[in-house]
Amino acid sequence: MKYRQLGTTGMHVSEISFGAWAIGSSWGKVDDQESLAALNKAVDLGVNFIDTADVYGDGHSEKLIARLLKERKETLYVATKAGRKLEPHVAEKYTAQNIRRFVEDSLKNLQVQRLDLLQLHCPPTAVYYNPEMFQALDDLVKAGKLRNYGVSVEKVEEALKAIEFPGVRTIQIIFNMFRQRPSELFFREAKARKIGVIVRVPLASGLLTGKMSRASRFAADDHRNYNRKGKMFDRGETFAGVDFDKGLKAVEELKRILPRGMSMTQFALRWILMFDAVSCAIPGAKRPDQVEDNCAASDMPRLSGRVMSQVREIYEKYIQADVHQRW
Numbered sequence: 014m015k016y017r018q019l020g021t022t023g024m025h026v027s028e029i030s031f032g033a034w035a036i037g038s039s040w041g042k043v044d045d046q047e048s049l050a051a052l053n054k055a056v057d058l059g060v061n062f063i064d065t066a067d068v069y070g071d072g073h074s075e076k077l078i079a080r081l082l083k084e085r086k087e088t089l090y091v092a093t094k095a096g097r098k099l100e101p102h103v104a105e106k107y108t109a110q111n112i113r114r115f116v117e118d119s120l121k122n123l124q125v126q127r128l129d130l131l132q133l134h135c136p137p138t139a140v141y142y143n144p145e146m147f148q149a150l151d152d153l154v155k156a157g158k159l160r161n162y163g164v165s166v167e168k169v170e171e172a173l174k175a176i177e178f179p180g181v182r183t184i185q186i187i188f189n190m191f192r193q194r195p196s197e198l199f200f201r202e203a204k205a206r207k208i209g210v211i212v213r214v215p216l217a218s219g220l221l222t223g224k225m226s227r228a229s230r231f232a233a234d235d236h237r238n239y240n241r242k243g244k245m246f247d248r249g250e251t252f253a254g255v256d257f258d259k260g261l262k263a264v265e266e267l268k269r270i271l272p273r274g275m276s277m278t279q280f281a282l283r284w285i286l287m288f289d290a291v292s293c294a295i296p297g298a299k300r301p302d303q304v305e306d307n308c309a310a311s312d313m314p315r316l317s318g319r320v321m322s323q324v325r326e327i328y329e330k331y332i333q334a335d336v337h338q339r340w
């Protein structure tokens with residue numbers, strides 16, 4: 014496993030880290046023993062950064078991570094998120110008081126004194142124009158409740174706005190073979206300002222693993238069933254906003270250029286790591302075998318310029334028109 018700086022947070026994080034949404038909720042049935050085995054396998058393989066949120070299983074994901082923190086002696090960093098417990102989820106409810114309350118809940122769930130990183134959880138766009146919210150986060154750092162804070166964003170423009178606040182140290186954003194726009198202006202700006210970039214949905218919700226087909230079916234409580242059109246949260250979070258059938262066609266073409274010795278999953282993750290603005294990718298994994306497959310991507314050889322161009326061509330042919338200007 015190789016490591017990269019997470020901006021100016023002082024955290025040196027594994028290139029392949031761990032996304033802990035699926036072990037909490039919204040991805041069909043999961044088994045806690047298996048989830049803990051996946052987390053432990055990740056730590057065995059050098060993962061030292063875990064991304065979660067207070068709403069993943071209403072604290073369940075955070076509580077599983079607390080168990081891991083108790084069991085392991087390694088230095089592990091946990092990033093969590095706040096804001097999505099607001100009902101309704103509107104900008105006016107992003108107040109210092111509400112965020113403080115959510116932070117206290119996460120401290121309790123994770124059984125820690127201070128959060129390594131708190132991210133606002135895809136807040137409504139108006140929040141980015143509310144300096145009082147960011148002041149409240151600065152105050153939480155001063156009060157010793159947070160080490161760092163950042164924002165998990167939906168759109169490139171939100172990322173660009175968020176990093177105008179000097180206290181924002183990290184941005185979490187969707188970036189993968191099917192979501193390439195962040196690599197244009199945003200990565201340049203992030204590098205110039207030494208912002209940590211956490212890449213979520215790196216596998217386009219599993220589509221980029223190459224294991225799916227038109228016959229794939231998802232459980233009723235799996236967002237890949239109920240959120241394809243954005244019914245419950247942003248459409249871009251499910252299959253990275255890509256139409257499933259078009260995504261399958263693009264994956265078939267990607268398989269034709271798969272470098273020897275790599276799984277399709279590793280190819281997708283290695284592609285992300287080719288961008289030096291990226292601090293880490295956080296593939297969501299439910300089982301130890303998935304973790305092994307994912308972590309191996311860090312030690313795979315770099316992709317050639319030719320393969321990078323071919324990926325871009327496939328993106329332009331199948332995906333760009335539907336996705337590029339939406340996020």
Ligand SMILES: NC(=O)c1ccc[n+]([C@@H]2O[C@H](COP(=O)([O-])OP(=O)(O)OC[C@H]3O[C@@H](n4cnc5c(N)ncnc54)[C@H](OP(=O)(O)O)[C@@H]3O)[C@@H](O)[C@H]2O)c1
Nearest residue numbers: 032033034035165213214215216217218219296297303306
């Ligand atoms: N708004 C936000 O801030 C936000 C939103 C989304 C995600 N996130 C974060 O980003 C993380 C990653 O994103 P994501 O979980 O949405 O999507 P993802 O990483 O693109 O896809 C994860 C899914 O792919 C499948 N998978 C993973 N590794 C695999 C492997 N090696 N082989 C085959 N299948 C594999 C698993 O599902 P199956 O086994 O069921 O196929 C897994 O749940 C989340 O866990 C969360 O921490 C944050």
